[in-house]
Amino acid sequence: MDVKDKTYSALILILICIWSVVLIFSIPKPQSDIQAPLLIKTNAKIGENSLTFPHSEPGSYCDSWKNTKTKTVWTDRPSAYSSLKLIDFGWNMLKSNKNGKALQFINPNNLNYDETEWKTVSKAQFQETNEALFLIPKEANVIFTRMYWYGDSDNNNIQTARLGIDYACPGQIFNHIPGASAFCRKDYLQEYILDYQRRYASLGLFHCFTGSLTPKSYIMNEPEHCKAFIDELERQTDKFNSKNMPIEWILKSPLQHKGYGIQLIDFEKANYYINLYRGNLRKEINCYNVAEEDKHLIAQKYISNPALIQGRKFDFRVFAIIINSDPLVALWAPENGHTRLSDQEFDKLSSDFTTHITANVAGANPDSLEFLKSYRFNLREIAYYFRDILGDHEAWLERVAFPQIKKNLIHMFRSTQQNFLIKRIGLMEFYGVDFIMNDTLENIYLLESNRRPDVQEKNPNLQYREDMLLEDFSTVAEYFLKTGANSINTNEIFRSLKAFKPLIDETKNDPYFGVLPIECRIPFKDLNTNLPTDPMIAPLKHYVNSKE
Incomplete structure (x- = not known):
């Protein structure tokens, strides 16, 4: 190997070393006080990734709907502020049809997808009804809804079963994407965060997603998560008493927002959950039969040193x-x-709910508001x-x-x-x-x-x-x-x-x-x-x- 070749080889080796160092230091570091979540022990079954979009049926709303390119909008809440602002931006607000056919459950006491029928609706008076989405005028080029009204016994909205047939036709603008709100349930x-982490891990890309997006969280209906949470509470109650135990954990309801459905885990509440899942004699934790009211709860680390x-x-x-x-x-x-500020000055030892919660906390006090x-x-x-x-x-x-x-x-x-x-x-x-x-x-x-x-x-x-x-x-x-x-x-x-x-x-x-x-x-x-x-x-x- 001549001098030129040796120089070239040395240069290549140096570049490789530099690149390796750069790569190592470019790997994102986890945030200091976020811990990696405990994985759910399930086998992911990946592959079913398609859902055929329904085609318009003969005689259906979408079969005859045409884009007229006029700024017309229908909304289920015409008096809402956002709806009125659309008028300011040049949109013509349309009223619902008074008469027409709407999909209804055959038995109101047994809300079943398969047990529905079309019924004629006459002189409909209200927009916010089960029938609203089936009474949209054909002149509507934008559908702008706030709520969903036609739910089954599990609170799923059966109206979306007709998306692309009786409303939200191809070419008609709709302000919702079916499927794009899973993360709105805590x-x-x-x-999904845990599944996302596993997907990166399966490719060896551990550095792409470290820790979690949220404070450390446990899903109560997952036995390993439930056990880990009870262990956390036991460590706290062993260390503190009812007078000096700070709020370090909260329980959240998945469907409620604006501060509703949140429980502060103080000394009394911590012992309640320890006794519920371990018993007074501190036996082995039993998290395989979670109480019905706890199944959808999320236990989440409380940020006890918040910016103020x-x-x-x-x-x-x-x-x-x-x-x-x-x-x-x-x-x-x-x-x-x-x-959004809390209603009271912060005190991490306080059990006053309004000290810790920032949403909808100002009551009837005008000065506070x-x-x-x-x-x-x-x-x-x-x-x-x-x-x-x-x-x-x-x-x-x-x-x-x-x-x-x-x-x-x-x-x-x-x-x-x-x-x-x-x-x-x-x-x-x-x-x-x-x-x-x-x-x-x-x-x-x-x-x-x-x-x-x-x-x-x-x-x-x-x-x-x-x-x-x-x-x-x-x-x-x-x-x-x-x-x-x-x-x-x-x-x-x-x-x-x-x-x-x-x-x-x-x-x-x-x-x-x-x-x-x-x-x-x-x-x-x-x-x-x-x-x-x-x-x-x-x-x-x-x-x-x-x-x-």
């Missing part, structure tokens, strides 16, 4: 929207969210409030807040992306996503996500921020109306928006705009049938299967 979110505004605990809301399910296109609004209204900060205002601690507060936004929130949102959407089984342009979903951070101002945690959130701002002086979100929704709907909802040019859409910024765009070579490394961008879209199904998908899936 228990479903935890199960005016001495009060706070969380903050970030708004996001999916404007296309596959390819996935999602946006977020970094400047248009708000904080006015105080809370004055602290509705967006992310930039949060940074400015803590400027003396942060120093360069703008740098903190770019270094800590924006990257962590974007990464959490991206992983939340990706972890449940397998549910987005309806691959049709023109379906959208709007969310309010709540976060909290600890007093280091370095760690931000996802608390929960809410579908179709309220956009009537508590502080009227800041209403313009949430109006911008509705205006952007109107802009995207108008784009789909113009194109017939048969194509999507994200560059054109992004240029026309005021509040929302790109978060995920699978039409691009880098779908995550630099947030995820190349090897971590693999999408997980195969449906794990062992996981719970989004309630909005279940009726549609049942309907499709019954037709096969």
